[in-house]
Amino acid sequence: MIRSIVDAFIEAPIVTSFTRLGYEARKRLDGWTSLDDYDLTGRVVVVTGATSGLGHAAASQLARCGAALVLVGRSPDRNQAVVDQLITETGNESISHVAADMGDLGEVRRLADRVLADHDRLDVLIHNAGALSTERNEAPGGVEATVASQVVGPFLLTTLLLERLADSAPSRVLTMSSGGMYASSLAPSDLQMSADDYNGTEQYARAKRAQVTLNEMWADRFGGRGVTFHSMHPGWADTPGVDAGLPTFSKVMGPLLRTPEQGADTLVWLAADDLPLETNGRFWLDRRPRSTHRLPTTKSKDTAERRAQLWAWVVQSAGQDPAT
Ligand SMILES: NC(=O)c1ccc[n+]([C@@H]2O[C@H](COP(=O)([O-])OP(=O)(O)OC[C@H]3O[C@@H](n4cnc5c(N)ncnc54)[C@H](OP(=O)(O)O)[C@@H]3O)[C@@H](O)[C@H]2O)c1
Numbered sequence: 001m002i003r004s005i006v007d008a009f010i011e012a013p014i015v016t017s018f019t020r021l022g023y024e025a026r027k028r029l030d031g032w033t034s035l036d037d038y039d040l041t042g043r044v045v046v047v048t049g050a051t052s053g054l055g056h057a058a059a060s061q062l063a064r065c066g067a068a069l070v071l072v073g074r075s076p077d078r079n080q081a082v083v084d085q086l087i088t089e090t091g092n093e094s095i096s097h098v099a100a101d102m103g104d105l106g107e108v109r110r111l112a113d114r115v116l117a118d119h120d121r122l123d124v125l126i127h128n129a130g131a132l133s134t135e136r137n138e139a140p141g142g143v144e145a146t147v148a149s150q151v152v153g154p155f156l157l158t159t160l161l162l163e164r165l166a167d168s169a170p171s172r173v174l175t176m177s178s179g180g181m182y183a184s185s186l187a188p189s190d191l192q193m194s195a196d197d198y199n200g201t202e203q204y205a206r207a208k209r210a211q212v213t214l215n216e217m218w219a220d221r222f223g224g225r226g227v228t229f230h231s232m233h234p235g236w237a238d239t240p241g242v243d244a245g246l247p248t249f250s251k252v253m254g255p256l257l258r259t260p261e262q263g264a265d266t267l268v269w270l271a272a273d274d275l276p277l278e279t280n281g282r283f284w285l286d287r288r289p290r291s292t293h294r295l296p297t298t299k300s301k302d303t304a305e306r307r308a309q310l311w312a313w314v315v316q317s318a319g320q321d322p323a324t
Contacts, residue, residue, distance in 0.1 A: 169226025
């Protein structure tokens, strides 16, 4: 009880909660189990965005815990370099990679085929790949690239791997969202900004809000099949992605930012601990479930009608309905 009160006190102001101050206080407060204590031998984990930042830190820790890993990034050379590095550093030789752009649905389909062909089980699917782009780009299918790579591609990958996940139950699908989504309302009809009014930060927040909403919807619709769906945010961590997408923020906040390992801690914990299997569809920071709304304005727009609209749009964009 006292710990929950202290945690709520840390959570209220974003600067204490999202920075390394929040991480360090909660780690001490809750007496966290060391990630090195988890033995994931025999479990198969797919991690997207594993060549840099949070995904790299998570992959490194998961490799140390003994999991068999499939690393996903866009460049075969970058992927292979990380595979080689992790094998050398951890001695875990069950690490492979597949090159795929998560915004290219043809590549996502090939990725799913490779995972299904190479692994007869799948314990954890981690959707971590993502970036904030200051310029508007389109993915091969014509969908705006932020949404294509962080909403549509991951939706298609989960859909294509759902049977294997269900057959491997209890299994988990984890999505790395962002605290930036707190500023954005669920707005399926505005999910893709046009070139005229494109704003990278706002587009990113919309995509991250959609990820969190879809996570809850996956849990509602498919959680009964032994698959646990959780999303999370990492706070603010010092990664190449933050340097590139938010350079001024990165400079100003520098000393307070979390390390990539600190930002990735909850991701690895969600993949490894038994506690996350007791609930479904939650949104986490620092090993505790958090509210998905901080503002009454975003909460009031999170309606059943908008959710249904979002699901219909993503099914159509992905070209695949998980229900069929
Ligand atoms: N760092 C933070 O403070 C923070 C805060 C909130 C949320 N996040 C989220 O955390 C995740 C990781 O971010 P990060 O800060 O670690 O960024 P990062 O250092 O730039 O790493 C991003 C990773 O995603 C991969 N990637 C990017 N676009 C991709 C695509 N279309 N298809 C496949 N892979 C792609 C990159 O690999 P390649 O370039 O090799 O393809 C790279 O491995 C993102 O979803 C981000 O939105 C981060």
